[in-house]
Amino acid sequence: MSRHEKRALTAGIERELEALDAALNGDPVHADYAPLGELTATLRSLRARPSEDFARALDGRAARGFARVLGPADTASAAPRRRRARRALMPAVGVALSTVLLAVLAISLSGGSDRRQPAPVPVVGRSAPVSVSPTLSVPSTPARGTASPPTGSAGAGTAAGAAASPSASAAPAARPLERTSTLEVGVAPDTIQSAAQRVFTLASAFGGYVRQSNVSSGAGAQGGANFDIRLPSANLSSAIAALSHLGHVRSENDTTNDVTDQLSSLERSIGGLQAERASLLRQLAAASEAQQEASLRARLHAVEVRISQLQGALGALRSRVDYTSLALSLTPEAAAGATSGDLTPGGAAHDAAQILEAALAVLVIAAAAALPLGSLILAAWLVAAIVRRRLREQALDASA
């Protein structure tokens, strides 16, 4: 008992309680407190004692470490006890499940937004995937025709774009965007050539093609490679993510231009000219004079030339929408390490640091989400404990 609490009791109460303890311990009690000692002895004599049979049985169970033996009373309350045990485990199970769920969610979200991750490549060929680097797997060269480069004609360009980007055709509400991207990747100087080869493979695997390339190898900073790549717009993100694994991304730039108005304007113009051509054809069929016929033919020729020009422009525009131009530069970089293809301790350490960084980020996100959830569960558990305690006390009060 603390000094402060002792002071809270009056001296008389303290003396009586001490006399009571002395009587319970069998010590002599002062004559002033003899009635209290007598009462204590009487109360002590009223104490119930267990039967010999019960004491023997309980001793036996104690010797066996109280292994679960279901007696009649236990059987009656076994199911509620199991339910209570399950209820007690519920918060822990809930926290575990929530953490796992949040971790999965965080991983999937980070995977969706991080273009450095090797994204799944759309299957454009029937062949089995071919391993390009230890951390990257892409399909082999696509089947002929499925991702052929766009030509100058509108029909071919549109067909190729539609084949390579099914998502674009499946989403008519999406506004057509013309995109251009630049990507600069630092690679180890001695792996410029092998990295350049992989660029061709990857471009092809993602349904695109290398329009122009310039690869130069040399000692130190003299080497390097530049590529002008055309990629299906639908596969651009995945392709950039895959190309980023060639080395260390030094810079990346994306430019978009909404060409909805240009497209609709061209289509309207072509429609108008086609209507005019049809009208001219009808007039030509009805013309009886040679001069009138010559005039109509000249106008018809001019209209057809104009239609052809506009269709070319439309095809080129659709081609730029369906296929994005990616300017890729591979620049020599000593610290690029293993990510350019060769497994070196420095590169492995770099990769390991990146993995740890990502894992830490996931943990932070999971903790941020789990903290309020854990607080709620703790609060619920506390409320349940308080309610249970109150119910027990009520049961005691009601037992009068």
Next chain:
Amino acid sequence: VEESLTLTLVTPHRADTPKQRLERLYGECRDDVYAYAASLLGDRSLAEDVTALAFERAFRRRRLFNARRGSERAWLFGIARNAALDELRRRKRTSALLADPPAEPWAEDEELDGVLRRATVRSAVASLTPRERELIALKFHAGLSNPDMARVLGVSESNAGTLLHRTITKLRKACDEQA
């Protein structure tokens, strides 16, 4: 000058395992737990069940005991109290009518004064409220110290002492009235 050096080898005391501690506690408290449960429940059969259940739970949770939060005795009686109150709740739900524990039979050589005194005190205890009866059971039947009582009841030590004194005073008054 003769110098002598005495070396005393001290064998380090190996602390008991939780199981050993609990076995010792069982030996010390078996009858006390039963007496407390019998007083609280007023039924010998239920008291046996609750006593067994309390020790079973204590054995199962023996690793959760924290000495900084009170003595082992207080911890054990806390478990027994919860088990007994759960039993009271269950009995309330089933609406079973139970009689007070039967009085101990009179001993052949017991004097009449003693018998009357016991009957008076028993009757006076019965006139107390359930909470007051529990205090009597914890102190006189279970033999708990005031700090242990405070721990079991979840009150401060001074509050436990005050409550006990108040109950004893009321009990003595009731005994005088009965006499």
